[in-house]
Amino acid sequence: MLSNLPLGLLSAAALLFPITSAQCNGQVEYCTRSWSNITTVGSHDSPFVGDSLSDNQDISITAQLDLGIRFLQGQTHMSILGNELELCHTSCLLEDAGSLTDYLTTIKTWLDANPNEVLTLLLTNGDxxxxxxxxxxxxxxxxxxxxxxxxxxxxxxxxxxxxxxxxLIDNGTRVVTFLDYDADMSTVPYILDEFSYYFETPYDVTDSTFDDCSINRPSGASADGRMYIVNHFLDKDVLGADIPDRDAANTTNAVSGTGSIGAQTALCESLYGRPPNGILLDWVDLGEPIKAQDVINGVSS
Structure with missing residues (x-):
C-alpha cells in the first residue's frame, strides 16, 4: 500500500501517478454546476453531414461527440412512405440522413462508452x-x-x-431532451417542450455581424423564467435560397472578434443579464467552438 511507503517515495509516487479529479463533460468544475448554469455549444442540423448545399456539418455524429460537442440538434420528418420518423433536411425528398431510431442508437452507443458525459438533445417536429x-x-x-x-x-x-x-451522471439520467412542437410531457415526460423552457434568437441569419439577440421564438415571449438558445450559424443567399456559409465558418465559430461566438454571447448577455444556455453552430469542426465555450463558462481549455 502507498500509505506504508516512506515520505520520499510517496512524493515520487505522486509525481509519477498524480491523482486526478473526475470530470463531467470534460471539466472538473462542471460536476458541481447546475445543468442550467452551463453554456453549451451545439451542432445545428447535426445529422446532415457532407458537402452538398443542404449540409451543415463536416463530421459524423460520433466524431462531433468525440470533438466535445454536448448539444445536438436535428430536424425530423415522416419518411416518404409515412411509416417512420427520419432525419430529413426540410423535406425527405431533399436530404434524408436516416431514421431517428438509428440516430438515437448512435448516441446511445457513444454514451454507453463515455459514462461521465451529459448530452442535451433538441429535435424538431417538422410534420x-x-x-x-x-x-x-x-x-x-x-x-x-x-x-x-x-x-x-x-x-x-x-x-x-x-x-x-x-x-445527472450518478442518477443515470444523462440525456436532457427537448422537442420544439407537440411535446406532451404528461404522456412522455422525458421529452420536454422546448418553448416552455427556452426562447431562441433569430435563425437563418445572413448578417455576419450577428448583432441581433432579440426573441424570435416563441413569438411574444418573455425572457423571464426561460433559458435561451442563440442561433449562431450563418447563411448566405444563393439564387434566393438560404445556404449554410461554410466559407465563413472559421470567423463565425471564432472565440472573439466581429461576428464571433464570443461577440454575440456578450451582446446577448448584456440584454438578458446571463449568458445563453445553448449556442447552435454549423461546421462545429471549424473555428474554435470548444475554446469559446470554455471562455464563456470561465474554465480552462
Missing part, C-alpha cells in the same frame, strides 16, 4: 406528428433509459432547480 412517434424511436434505441425527467413534470422545472452534472 407536427404525435409524440408517440418519438417515444417509439427512443424506446427502440434504448435512449429513453438515460433520459432525465424533471421532478416537477409535467410542470416546468425552474431554472435554479436543475440538478448538477454530477447528479
Amino acid at each position: 407536427y406528428v404525435g409524440i408517440g412517434n418519438f417515444s417509439a424511436s427512443f424506446e427502440a434505441s434504448g435512449l429513453d433509459t438515460l433520459c432525465y425527467v424533471p421532478p416537477t413534470s409535467p410542470d416546468v422545472l425552474p431554472i435554479n432547480e436543475w440538478p448538477t452534472l454530477q447528479e
Whole structure:
C-alpha cells in the first residue's frame, strides 16, 4: 500500500501517478454546476453531414461527440412512405440522413462508452406528428433509459432547480431532451417542450455581424423564467435560397472578434443579464467552438 511507503517515495509516487479529479463533460468544475448554469455549444442540423448545399456539418455524429460537442440538434420528418420518423433536411425528398431510431442508437452507443458525459438533445417536429412517434424511436434505441425527467413534470422545472452534472451522471439520467412542437410531457415526460423552457434568437441569419439577440421564438415571449438558445450559424443567399456559409465558418465559430461566438454571447448577455444556455453552430469542426465555450463558462481549455 502507498500509505506504508516512506515520505520520499510517496512524493515520487505522486509525481509519477498524480491523482486526478473526475470530470463531467470534460471539466472538473462542471460536476458541481447546475445543468442550467452551463453554456453549451451545439451542432445545428447535426445529422446532415457532407458537402452538398443542404449540409451543415463536416463530421459524423460520433466524431462531433468525440470533438466535445454536448448539444445536438436535428430536424425530423415522416419518411416518404409515412411509416417512420427520419432525419430529413426540410423535406425527405431533399436530404434524408436516416431514421431517428438509428440516430438515437448512435448516441446511445457513444454514451454507453463515455459514462461521465451529459448530452442535451433538441429535435424538431417538422410534420407536427404525435409524440408517440418519438417515444417509439427512443424506446427502440434504448435512449429513453438515460433520459432525465424533471421532478416537477409535467410542470416546468425552474431554472435554479436543475440538478448538477454530477447528479445527472450518478442518477443515470444523462440525456436532457427537448422537442420544439407537440411535446406532451404528461404522456412522455422525458421529452420536454422546448418553448416552455427556452426562447431562441433569430435563425437563418445572413448578417455576419450577428448583432441581433432579440426573441424570435416563441413569438411574444418573455425572457423571464426561460433559458435561451442563440442561433449562431450563418447563411448566405444563393439564387434566393438560404445556404449554410461554410466559407465563413472559421470567423463565425471564432472565440472573439466581429461576428464571433464570443461577440454575440456578450451582446446577448448584456440584454438578458446571463449568458445563453445553448449556442447552435454549423461546421462545429471549424473555428474554435470548444475554446469559446470554455471562455464563456470561465474554465480552462
